[in-house]
Structures are given as C-alpha cells and as structure tokens.
Amino acid sequence: MTNFHHNLPADPRGLPADPRGLPADPRGLPADPRGLPADEAGADTAATPFAFDRDLLISRIIDxxxxxxxxxxxxxxxxxxxxxxxxxAAARRDATDLTAALQPALAAADRTAMPRIVTHRAGGxxxxxxxxxxxxxxxxxxxxxxxxxxxxxxxxxxxxxxxxAGLPGVTTRTPEQALADYLDIGRQAGRVVGEMPERLVIESxxxxxxxxxxxxxxxxxxxxxxxxxxxxxxxxxxGKKIYVPSSVPVVPSSVE
Amino acid sequence: xxxxxxxxxxxxxxxxxxxAAVIMAHKPARADLDDLLQDVAMTLLAKIxxxxxxxxxxPWLRMIAMNAARLAxxxxxxxxxxxxxxxxxxPHDSGPTLAERAPARPHAPATAxxxxxxxxxxxxxxxLHEDYREPLLLRAINELSYQQIGSILGLPETTIETRIAxxxxxxxxxxxxxQAATSRRTSVEVVTxxxxxxxxxxxxxx
Numbered sequence: 001m002t003n004f005h006h007n008l009p010a011d012p013r014g015l016p017a018d019p020r021g022l023p024a025d026p027r028g029l030p031a032d033p034r035g036l037p038a039d040e041a042g043a044d045t046a047a048t049p050f051a052f053d054r055d056l057l058i059s060r061i062i063d064x065x066x067x068x069x070x071x072x073x074x075x076x077x078x079x080x081x082x083x084x085x086x087x088x089a090a091a092r093r094d095a096t097d098l099t100a101a102l103q104p105a106l107a108a109a110d111r112t113a114m115p116r117i118v119t120h121r122a123g124g125x126x127x128x129x130x131x132x133x134x135x136x137x138x139x140x141x142x143x144x145x146x147x148x149x150x151x152x153x154x155x156x157x158x159x160x161x162x163x164x165a166g167l168p169g170v171t172t173r174t175p176e177q178a179l180a181d182y183l184d185i186g187r188q189a190g191r192v193v194g195e196m197p198e199r200l201v202i203e204s205x206x207x208x209x210x211x212x213x214x215x216x217x218x219x220x221x222x223x224x225x226x227x228x229x230x231x232x233x234x235x236x237x238x239g240k241k242i243y244v245p246s247s248v249p250v251v252p253s254s255v256e
Numbered sequence: 257x258x259x260x261x262x263x264x265x266x267x268x269x270x271x272x273x274x275x276a277a278v279i280m281a282h283k284p285a286r287a288d289l290d291d292l293l294q295d296v297a298m299t300l301l302a303k304i305x306x307x308x309x310x311x312x313x314x315p316w317l318r319m320i321a322m323n324a325a326r327l328a329x330x331x332x333x334x335x336x337x338x339x340x341x342x343x344x345x346x347p348h349d350s351g352p353t354l355a356e357r358a359p360a361r362p363h364a365p366a367t368a369x370x371x372x373x374x375x376x377x378x379x380x381x382x383x384l385h386e387d388y389r390e391p392l393l394l395r396a397i398n399e400l401s402y403q404q405i406g407s408i409l410g411l412p413e414t415t416i417e418t419r420i421a422x423x424x425x426x427x428x429x430x431x432x433x434x435q436a437a438t439s440r441r442t443s444v445e446v447v448t449x450x451x452x453x454x455x456x457x458x459x460x461x462x
Binding site: 055056058059060062063087090091094095097098099100101102105106108109110111112113114115 | 396
C-alpha cells in the first residue's frame with residue numbers, strides 16, 4: 001500500500017475531503033437513526049483508515065476507475081483478508097442490480113417529451129395553475145356529484161340569468177364573444193372567478209385544410225359554488241360507481 | 257419560437273434521465289414518476305427564461321426536480337384526492353372517463369422488468385440518507401462521470417466519490433442484514449413444516 005493514495009486529495013490519512021469538514025468513517029460503523037454513518041453523526045473517528053480505504057478501493061474497482069496502484073492495494077489487502085473478494089463481488093452485484101432497478105425510471109424519462117404550451121394572458125389572474133388544477137378537477141367532480149344527489153337543490157349555482165345579472169339583451173355573434181359574455185355574467189353572478197392565463201395544448205398536427213397547424217387545447221375556467229354536501233366517487237361491492245359523502249380539506253387560496 | 261422549442265426539447269432530452277434519478281431519490285413511493293417528470297418538464301419550459309447563469313443550469317434543474325418530488329410528498333401526506341381518472345366526466349355513468357379522454361402517452365418502450373432482488377435493493381437504497389442515495393442513483397444510470405454528478409449536485413468530485421463509496425458500503429450492509437433476516441424466517445418455516453404435514457395426515461386417518 002505504498003502509493004494507493006497518490007491521486008487523492010491531501011488528507012492526513014490520505015482520505016478524500018468532505019466539504020462539511022466531516023471525517024470519513026474508517027470502521028464501517030452502522031448508520032445512525034437518520035441513516036447517516038457514524039462519522040456524520042459526530043462520532044469519534046480516530047481509528048485506522050483501513051476500512052474506509054477498502055470502501056473506496058472497492059468502489060473504484062467496480063467503476064473501472066482503478067489503476068495499478070489500486071490493484072496492488074487490492075492484492076495486499078486480500079493477502080491479509082480474503083473477505084474483500086466477497087465484498088467486491090457483493091458490491092459488483094449491487095451495482096448491477098441497482099442499475100437494473102433504475103431502468104423503468106429511465107424508460108419513463110425517455111418517453112417524457114417537452115410539452116408545447118401556447119400561452120395567452122387572459123385577464124392577468126395570478127393563480128398558481130398547476131398547484132390548483134388537481135383540486136379544481138376534484139372540486140368539479142364533487143360538485144357534479146353534489147348536484148346529482150341533491151336533485152338540483154343547491155345554492156348559488158347556475159341561477160344567474162342575463163337579466164338577473166343586470167345584463168339584459170345580450171347578443172352573441174362569435175364564440176369568443178359568447179365566452180366573454182359568459183365570463184362577465186358569471187363574474188357578476190358570483191359563479192365565475194376567471195380564466196386561467198395558460199392554455200394547455202393536448203394535441204397539434206398539420207392543418208388538414210391548408211397551411212399551419214391544427215391545435216387542440218384546453219381553456220381553463222375557474223368557477224365557484226356553494227354546495228350543501230361533497231361526495232367522492234367510489235365503487236360498491238357490485239362494482240357499480242357510487243357517491244360517498246366526503247369531507248374536504250381546507251385549501252388556502254394563492255390568489256395574488 | 258419553433259427553434260426555441262427545439263433547443264429546449266433537446267436540452268430536456270439530454271438531461272431527463274438524471275432528472276428521473278433525482279426524482280426517484282426524493283419522491284414518496286406512491287407518487288407517479290411520469291407525472292413528476294412532466295411537472296419538471298413544464299416548469300423547465302415555463303421558467304427557463306428566469307435562469308440568469310447558464311452554468312447553474314444543472315443545480316437549478318435538480319432543484320426543480322427535488323421541489324416537484326417534495327411537493328408530491330406533501331400532497332400524499334395531505335390525503336387522497338377526490339377526483340378519479342375512472343370517474344365519468346359527466347354525471348352519467350355511460351360517459352367517457354377522464355382516463356379515456358386524456359391524450360395517450362407516447363408508447364412506452366419495453367424494458368426488461370427488474371428482478372425481485374433488484375427491486376428490493378432499490379428499496380434499501382431509497383432508505384439511505386439522501387446525501388448518499390442521490391449520488392448512488394445518479395451513478396447507477398451508468399452514463400454520468402463523477403464530475404458530471406458533482407456538477408448536478410453542486411459538490412466537488414472527491415466528495416461524490418466518497419459518498420458513492422460510503423453509500424455502496426451502507427447498501428451492502430443493509431442488503432446483507434436483510435438477507436440474514438430472510439434466512440432466519442426461512443429456517444423457521446422449514447422447522448414447522450413437518451408438524452403441519454403430520455397434522456394433515458392425522459386428520460385424514462381420523
């Protein structure tokens with residue numbers, strides 16, 4: 001073991017430095033309750049560096065980073081302690097197994113494409129879309145359930161007519177105008193909060209009718225409702241969907 | 257704009273595998289990796305313009321991945337959601353479900369399923385302290401040098417080497433301990449089996 005540490009940083013014991021100034025664990029001590037090895041738990045580490053050198057040596061060999069010095073060191077250690085071969089074999093097998101176990105995650109990464117998003121600012125609402133989208137869907141489903149179970153006897157939903165909202169004589173000429181009318185009337189009736197600024201593209205393809213692209217996207221409208229009960233959708237013993245009364249955790253708003 | 261998207265897509269493509277490893281190291285077991293990867297990709301798309309220093313891209317993207325994984329952890333801790341992909345969009349059961357209406361994911365390439373032993377080892381690796389499990393998983397991709405892992409984690413290469421070496425040793429010890437515990441259970445089953453067989457024979461003769 002003459003020059004094993006020749007290419008390691010200058011530590012008095014020839015050990016690589018830890019950026020937090022923690023000494024390396026030379027004894028292979030078991031981890032503390034946090035999962036930290038004894039050295040990071042602040043234990044005394046005055047013993048010989050042999051065991052830690054052994055870890056580093058094994059790690060370098062299975063990563064194919066070992067040079068002549070490391071192989072010489074392995075032979076020296078093995079002459080005194082043949083169990084290092086078992087550790088080396090186990091470490092090699094663990095590395096292979098860990099790589100195999102990671103493959104499904106890597107495959108998931110390979111099929112995750114960068115999304116295309118068309119952004120239109122609509123009204124400048126400061127909602128955090130992604131954080132609330134899940135709850136918006138949940139609330140919508142629950143609201144549907146509540147509506148169905150209460151046979152329309154809800155409060156504050158969908159009762160606004162143009163006249164009631166103070167907008168008599170609304171005329172609709174285009175889809176955009178119809179939507180704008182809906183938003184205006186809905187806001188005044190307290191049903192519509194606003195439209196999310198982003199539109200989520202779910203599909204795009206060459207325009208079959210000419211140049212350009214045909215894009216399918218989602219516009220996201222935020223509505224509010226006061227309901228008497230909230231249900232979640234479950235399945236009974238017969239496999240039929242049923243509505244189960246549920247409580248709703250309070251979710252704080254992030255309206256800026 | 258098309259060029260921007262192509263460049264961004266290329267950037268994502270060259271980094272998404274290690275992003276998956278980072279998410280694996282930090283996400284709760286029940287959280288869906290595909291969803292979290294999509295979250296990270298969307299955040300990257302939305303916030304890349306805010307990145308001031310290109311050299312900080314790797315730690316910045318890692319932080320996005322960690323935040324997505326930790327947010328998923330808080331969501332799971334908060335309890336189940338009320339929505340279900342199996343629920344019909346309309347209140348009538350005959351309508352299409354959210355799952356049916358969702359755009360299909362790109363076809364998942366077939367990957368060899370990990371052996372039970374490999375999966376158990378991954379579970380043990382995920383129990384390690386994050387200082388060790390994250391470099392260990394990044395190394396397990398088999399595509400990143402220690403220097404590249406250090407760039408992602410914002411740590412010197414020597415620290416990465418130390419943590420991987422220690423992590424491997426801790427993992428080896430845990431695997432050995434788990435194997436020893438399994439062997440003890442198997443021994444107990446072998447001892448009790450003859451009794452069970454004899455009871456069965458006795459019941460037939462009676």
